[in-house]
Structures are given as structure tokens and as C-alpha cells.
Amino acid sequence: GDSVTQMEGPVTLSEEAFLTINCTYTATGYPSLFWYVQYPGEGLQLLLKATKADDKGSNKGFEATYRKETTSFHLEKGSVQVSDSAVYFCALSGPSGTYKYIFGTGTRLKVLA
Amino acid sequence: DTAVSQTPKYLVTQMGNDKSIKCEQNLGHDTMYWYKQDSKKFLKIMFSYNNKELIINETVPNRFSPKSPDKAHLNLHINSLELGDSAVYFCASTPSGSRTDTQYFGPGTRLTVL
Numbered sequence: 001g002d003s004v005t006q007m008e009g010p011v012t013l014s015e016e017a018f019l020t021i022n023c024t025y026t027a028t029g030y031p032s033l034f035w036y037v038q039y040p041g042e043g044l045q046l047l048l049k050a051t052k053a054d055d056k057g058s059n060k061g062f063e064a065t066y067r068k069e070t071t072s073f074h075l076e077k078g079s080v081q082v083s084d085s086a087v088y089f090c091a092l093s094g095p096s097g098t099y100k101y102i103f104g105t106g107t108r109l110k111v112l113a
Numbered sequence: 114d115t116a117v118s119q120t121p122k123y124l125v126t127q128m129g130n131d132k133s134i135k136c137e138q139n140l141g142h143d144t145m146y147w148y149k150q151d152s153k154k155f156l157k158i159m160f161s162y163n164n165k166e167l168i169i170n171e172t173v174p175n176r177f178s179p180k181s182p183d184k185a186h187l188n189l190h191i192n193s194l195e196l197g198d199s200a201v202y203f204c205a206s207t208p209s210g211s212r213t214d215t216q217y218f219g220p221g222t223r224l225t226v227l
Contacts, residue, residue: 032212043117043203043218044156051213087154094212100161100169101146101216106154 002027006090006104013080013111021075021107023064023090031092033057033066033073038087038106047075047088080111116140117219119204125225126194133190134222136204142217144168144210145187147179148203150221156203162187163210194226 007022025031032051036044048057053068062077073090090104117138126132138145146169147159160179161169167179176192187204201221207214 034215036216038154041220043205043220044216045218046215049213049215089156093214101158103156106156108154 002031002092002102004090004092004102004104006088006107008105009087009108011107011109013109015082015111015113016079017111019075019077019080019084019109021088021090021109023073023075023104025071025073025090025092027071027092027094029094030068031094033064034091034093034101035062035064035073035075036089036091036103038089040086044089080109082111082113085109085111117204117206117217119202119219119222121222122220123223123225125227127227128194128196130194131190131192132194132224133188134202134204134224136187136189136219138185138204138206138217138219140206140208140217142206142208143184144207144214145181145184146205146207146216147187147189148205150201150203152200160187160189161210168210191224194224196226199224199226 003026034049035047037047038044048059050057050066056065064075087106144163146161150156162181165181178190181187204219205216
């Protein structure tokens, strides 16, 4: 079945460091791919998405490119801030049926001043 | 102007009790979901409704019963609560349930079963 695998955390970085959080997926057909962020005590919110191969999603300095050949959607940011500390979830939607999202296990990021 | 709201935010109860969590969205979306997030942050879908019709029912004990009185509301009733039900429950909605839709999450309900 469809699945999402993302790197285990926690990831601890100093402010202004470069961030990569790896995400790979298994799916038949062509899913949409998403990164969601969850700040402490809150629900998840969309960070960025890509709906077809080679699309790049970007938002708030974060980027991820939909790589069909490597079935990956790695999240990157050039210079993290303390306010980026949160849990990041990679997710896919479809293609083996609409209505259903599959989330990765989440990666906790802690940024130190 | 809250998009997806849930009540209550916190729920503490004894084993064996029955409780309900309510969810409402004012986004005009057709599809709503319930997720369970455990203590390790793992997020698992439980149910999904599209226009009041149940379309996803994952392997969830039948003590959990969703109800959608209209497409803006999706409630979750839990009978005979067990310790393992302690978790954060999130409601979410999407415009239509298509694969490109963004999910809009509520703030969560933290359920603690003692």
C-alpha cells in the first residue's frame, strides 16, 4: 500500500543553519505530496505542496521538489530560525483513492539561538 | 472567523465513560476527517465523510462512532473509554477530497482517560 517514510528526529540545529528533512514515499500512480508543520499545542497547517513530478513547493523560505525518479520530497531551508522549531510531517494524497491522506511519522526540529 | 473548530479542547474522564467531541468547519468544504495522534506524534486517519456520507472507516474499534448531521459538522462519540484512547484527536476538512486538496486542521482535542 501507499506509505511515507521520513527521517527520525529530533533534529537540533543552531540558528541560521541549513535544514534538510528527508522524505520518501511509496505509491502507485501519481500522488500529491505535502509538508505540514505543527507548532506546540496546535493543529497541523500546510507548509507547502507539489501536485506533480518536478514541481517545487515553497513557502516561508522552505522548499521541496517532487522527485518521481527517487520517490522523494525532501524539505530544505537555507537558514533556520528559532521560530521554525516545530514538528514537520510529510504526507501524500491519492493516487489509489481520493479522500485519504497518509502521513509520515513526523520529525521534530529544535533550533537553538 | 475560525476555519475548523473543535470542542472541547481538553477532556479528562474515567475509564468506561462515554464522551463526544464536536467539530465544525465554516469553509464550505465537502469532506471532513477524524485523526488520532498518539504520544509519539504519529497521525492516523480514523474516518472520513464526504457530504455526510461515510467514505473512510479505518480499522477503529466500534466503540468509536462518527456522526455527520450536515456537511459542516462531524462529531465523534466514544463509548466505554479505555486507557489506550488517550491521545489528541484532530478534525480536518478539505474542499472536495481530491488528491490535490490541502487539509485544514482544527486545534485538536486532548483526551486523557484515567
